[in-house]
Amino acid sequence: MLLAALLALQAPDNPDWSAPYPPFHIAANVYWVGSKDLGAYLIATPKGHILINSNLKTSPPQIQKSVEQLGFRFKDIKILLISHAHFDHCAGSAEILRKTKARYMVMAEDAKEIEDGGRSDFQYGQDKDMYFEPAKVARVLHDNDKVTLGGTTLTAHVTPGHTPGCTTWTLKAGTKNVVIVGSPNVNPGYKLVNNPTYPNIAKDYERTFRTLKALPCDIFLGAHGSYFDMTDKIKTKNFTDPKGYRAYVLRTEQNFKNELKKQTKT
Ligand SMILES: [Zn+2]
DSSP states (O other): OHHHHHHHHHSOOOHHHHSOOOOEEEETTEEEOSOSSBOOEEEEETTEEEEEOOBSTTOHHHHHHHHHHTTOOGGGEEEEEOSOSSHHHHTTHHHHHHHHOOEEEEEHHHHHHHHTTTTTOTTTTTOGGGOOOOOOOSEEEOTTOEEEETTEEEEEEEOOSSSTTOEEEEEEETTEEEEEEOOOOOOTTOOOSSOTTOTTHHHHHHHHHHHHHHSOOSEEEESBGGGGTHHHHTTTTOOBOHHHHHHHHHHHHHHHHHHHHHHHHO
């Protein structure tokens, strides 16, 4: 029992991560092709498509089905991007790359971990349950790099802390600013003070909150649907929520500050 509970702690999993969810249109050429809680976004262009996040090892068939249900071809995916190098956002990448021949573009500070399947993760590197199939990175990205396809340009913002190369993606949907948050969350067990495997972690989180506050946001999206209450917003199909974005950034920043304060004291 104790061992099972311990293992459950080590391999955070949530039934909503694998629960299928019908794909839907968000705005302009942006679509949800993820599960009930794992964000996967299709950016459809006349020159092929961009997919953000491959999710779990078991997710690629779900994502493919969603893409096809929307009337697009899975093999027209030309570029694969991720929110960050954790198995719930990138474990399906190797399979999707095999099926689509897409180019995998990953932020520099997460690229090594993508290519070693999670073994170099600062927190979970010794934890086999967190490993994923390694995949080859075709283009290494840096802060503010652009990814362009068929008239759509996305900007990669490094928002580090959760992982060193955690990426928040922005793009325009018509006149609206879309922000896809990578993750500002401090996971259970993260050491923010005297962390030998990630010495600058607290400074990195502070940078992330500065960056997130500075981004103009109309349409608020993220690596998990729960960041922006996807299952509520789908009822009105209105994802424009600048206030919700601000509140989310301030709330997650407060969580970080509280945890930092607690760890600084002890
Ligand atoms: Zn994560």
